[in-house]
Amino acid sequence: MADLNHDHFQCSFKNWMLQQHQDLEELVNALSPNSEVADHELKLLVEKGIKHFEEYRRRRALMAQHYAPSFFYPTWCTSFETAFLWIGGCRPSLVFRLVYSVCGTELSGQLSEILRGERKGNLADISAHQLEMINTLHCKTEEIADEPLAMIATSAGRVGEWSEELVKAMDAHSLSLASILVDADKLRISTFKELMAILTPFQGVDLLVSIKKLHLSMHEWGKTKDLQLRKPAAP
Numbered sequence: 001m002a003d004l005n006h007d008h009f010q011c012s013f014k015n016w017m018l019q020q021h022q023d024l025e026e027l028v029n030a031l032s033p034n035s036e037v038a039d040h041e042l043k044l045l046v047e048k049g050i051k052h053f054e055e056y057r058r059r060r061a062l063m064a065q066h067y068a069p070s071f072f073y074p075t076w077c078t079s080f081e082t083a084f085l086w087i088g089g090c091r092p093s094l095v096f097r098l099v100y101s102v103c104g105t106e107l108s109g110q111l112s113e114i115l116r117g118e119r120k121g122n123l124a125d126i127s128a129h130q131l132e133m134i135n136t137l138h139c140k141t142e143e144i145a146d147e148p149l150a151m152i153a154t155s156a157g158r159v160g161e162w163s164e165e166l167v168k169a170m171d172a173h174s175l176s177l178a179s180i181l182v183d184a185d186k187l188r189i190s191t192f193k194e195l196m197a198i199l200t201p202f203q204g205v206d207l208l209v210s211i212k213k214l215h216l217s218m219h220e221w222g223k224t225k226d227l228q229l230r231k232p233a234a235p
Helices: 002-031 039-067 094-115 128-145 147-155 164-198 201-230
Strands: none
Touching (some): 002 039, 002 201, 039 164, 039 201, 094 128, 128 164
C-alpha cells in the first residue's frame, strides 16, 4: 500500500513538472519581442497559471491524507530541492525575493531599453507604490509563515515501543501534518494571488516565467548533482 501511494505521489509530481514546462513555453512566447498579446490576454495567462497552482494544491491535499510525512521529505525531489523546502514546498517569501532580484538586476539596462522603445512594463518597471505594497505583503506573510513551525514542534509524539497505541499516535500525527501542509499551500497560493493583484498583467506573466524557470532549473541542477554524487570515485 505504501509503495502504491509513493508511486501515485511521484506520478502526480512528474505530471506537475510537465505542466510547468508547457506553461513556461506559452508564457515565454507571450513575452517575446514579436508578440502582440494584449493586456487582457496576459491577464488570462496569469489566471491560468493560478488555476494550475490551485489544482495541484487540491491534489496534494487529497494525497496528504494517506501519508503526509512523504511531502515533507519527498523522495521524488532531488536532495538539492529538498534542502530548500519549507513545509513541503517553497517558502512564500520566495516570490518576493524574485521580484526584488529582478528589479535590482534589470535596472542597469532600463534607460537604454526605454530609449530604444523596448520596455513593455515588466518586473523591472515596478513603481514605488507597487513596491511599497509588495513590502507590506512580504512582512505580513513572513509573520504568518512562522506559525506552522510551532505547530509541528508541539505535535511531535513520544518515542516508545511499537504498539497499537503508537500506530494510532503516528496516524494522528500524520493527519496533523496533512493539515499543516494544506495550510502552508493555502498561504503560498494566497500570497501569490495578492502579489499578482499588485502587478500589471505583463509584470505578472514576467514573474510567472521567473518562478517556473527557477523551479524547473532547481530540479535539473539537483538531478545533475545527484548523478555526480552516485558516480564512483576515481581510483
